[in-house]
Amino acid sequence: MRHLIDPLDFTRQETDRLLGLGEKILESPQKYAHRCDGKILGTLFFEPSTRTRLSFESAMLRLGGQVLGFSDAGSSSATKGESVADTIRMVSGYADIAAMRHFKEGAPFVASQYSRIPVINAGDGGHQHPTQTLTDLFTIRRRRGKVDGVTIGLCGDLKFGRTVHSLIKSLVRYENVRFYFISPEELRVPSYILKEVVMPSGHQWEEVRAMEDVMPELDILYMTRVQRERFFNEEDYVRLKDSYILTKDKLRAAKKDLSILHPLPRVNEIAPEVDGDPRAVYFEQARGGVFVRMALILTLLGLEKGILSGEGA
Amino acid sequence: MLNIDSIENGIVIDHITAGRGMRVYDLLELQALDTCVAIIKNARSEKYGKKDIIKIEGVTDIDLDVLGFIDDHATVCIIRDGKLAEKKRPHLPKKLVNIVKCKNPRCITSVENVDQVFYLCDEKAHRYRCRYCEQEYKK
Numbered sequence: 001m002r003h004l005i006d007p008l009d010f011t012r013q014e015t016d017r018l019l020g021l022g023e024k025i026l027e028s029p030q031k032y033a034h035r036c037d038g039k040i041l042g043t044l045f046f047e048p049s050t051r052t053r054l055s056f057e058s059a060m061l062r063l064g065g066q067v068l069g070f071s072d073a074g075s076s077s078a079t080k081g082e083s084v085a086d087t088i089r090m091v092s093g094y095a096d097i098a099a100m101r102h103f104k105e106g107a108p109f110v111a112s113q114y115s116r117i118p119v120i121n122a123g124d125g126g127h128q129h130p131t132q133t134l135t136d137l138f139t140i141r142r143r144r145g146k147v148d149g150v151t152i153g154l155c156g157d158l159k160f161g162r163t164v165h166s167l168i169k170s171l172v173r174y175e176n177v178r179f180y181f182i183s184p185e186e187l188r189v190p191s192y193i194l195k196e197v198v199m200p201s202g203h204q205w206e207e208v209r210a211m212e213d214v215m216p217e218l219d220i221l222y223m224t225r226v227q228r229e230r231f232f233n234e235e236d237y238v239r240l241k242d243s244y245i246l247t248k249d250k251l252r253a254a255k256k257d258l259s260i261l262h263p264l265p266r267v268n269e270i271a272p273e274v275d276g277d278p279r280a281v282y283f284e285q286a287r288g289g290v291f292v293r294m295a296l297i298l299t300l301l302g303l304e305k306g307i308l309s310g311e312g313a
Numbered sequence: 314m315l316n317i318d319s320i321e322n323g324i325v326i327d328h329i330t331a332g333r334g335m336r337v338y339d340l341l342e343l344q345a346l347d348t349c350v351a352i353i354k355n356a357r358s359e360k361y362g363k364k365d366i367i368k369i370e371g372v373t374d375i376d377l378d379v380l381g382f383i384d385d386h387a388t389v390c391i392i393r394d395g396k397l398a399e400k401k402r403p404h405l406p407k408k409l410v411n412i413v414k415c416k417n418p419r420c421i422t423s424v425e426n427v428d429q430v431f432y433l434c435d436e437k438a439h440r441y442r443c444r445y446c447e448q449e450y451k452k
Contacts, residue, residue, distance in 0.1 A: 083426065102421070103419070104419060104424060105445065105447075106420055106443070106445025106446045109421075109445055110425055110445065124421075125446070126419065127447065192442075195435075196435070
């Protein structure tokens with residue numbers, strides 16, 4: 001049985017096949033409308049989330065399956081002190097597959113160790129968010145036709161942003177990727193990501209302070225929110241939250257075929273005036289997340305063969 | 314020169330980097346033994362100038378992974394009938410299980426009763442990372 005805890009749990013080939021399946025579903029969703037009839041997805045959200053939870057639920061409902069779960073720790077038995085291990089053992093009897101978001105880093109991994117059903121990490125603290133990464137790759141692929149050769153600017157909170165770390169880890173597996181890390185000094189990419197992931201990959205990378213400096217070169221601009229909940233003190237948050245705001249004016253120097261991505265929710269790092277620009281694809285990206293999750297659910301439930309290595313087509 | 318009696322049966326952990334002897338003692342949980350244990354700090358060493366040594370009477374088996382993690386320069390001499398029977402060098406373990414604890418307050422191990430697992434992420438720099446949250450272990 002396979003789980004998805006870390007974006008690297010799937011090989012690049014498996015990831016590419018999964019994204020290909022997502023595209024097929026997007027093109028003909030009706031073909032997949034009953035593939036999960038009789039199946040149940042457990043959504044175990046120990047931390048509130050709108051987009052991720054709804055996209056998982058939408059994905060399962062669009063496949064004909066059903067959903068049960070909770071949307072914050074307060075309405076789960078975690079408040080009574082139940083362990084993650086016990087929770088997943090219990091849910092294993094109620095659902096066929098589980099998506100877990102938890103404020104503690106590594107919680108979905110613990111769950112996968114005790115689970116009898118596939119576990120999907122739907123975000124664990126500031127650590128990993130693999131289905132967001134799949135969604136990001138899906139969007140890049142749909143916009144450019146491929147991921148290889150992309151020049152990407154990752155902008156904003158590169159220190160605490162789990163989506164950024166997961167995306168970097170996945171992107172280094174492609175060919176000729178160029179990274180621009182655009183952030184304030186305080187929110188730079190952690191040195192371990194640079195030393196253990198980016199540098200050994202041999203890809204070109206540079207850290208810059210202003211997005212304007214690299215805007216003309218970018219194929220993808222990946223914006224992130226400076227997240228209040230990742231700061232230990234309010235002062236630091238207030239000082240840094242408006243550091244990197246994308247406006248129409250800053251986009252003047254950008255390529256015509258640039259794609260602006262954002263894992264959402266946005267606060268004010270992308271001015272609303274940018275939403276009408278054809279290069280702003282963050283809502284399309286969020287929509288794509290449903291098809292990616294449909295593909296993932298089908299794959300992990302073993303209902304779509306030939307995606308994971310070792311399975312017959 | 315300080316003299317410590319030689320042992321008949323037991324272990325001598327030699328060439329411990331000076332200053333790390335007490336940490337080896339703690340992590341090997343030698344305080345739990347009721348046999349004779351001697352810690353020699355800052356002994357003269359031709360190779361390193363100074364070294365720590367630990368002699369343990371009556372025990373011939375220790376966790377080499379723990380020792381390798383703290384000090385892979387150390388040597389372990391197994392003494393039987395007053396003679397050197399075996400000499401071992403600890404290696405830097407690829408994985409640490411329940412040897413050190415993750416200090417990241419956001420890590421699941423801070424609340425869940427699971428094994429504390431770290432894996433070696435950089436052999437040259439002796440760096441370890443938590444299996445759960447991936448935070449690096451800082452001594």
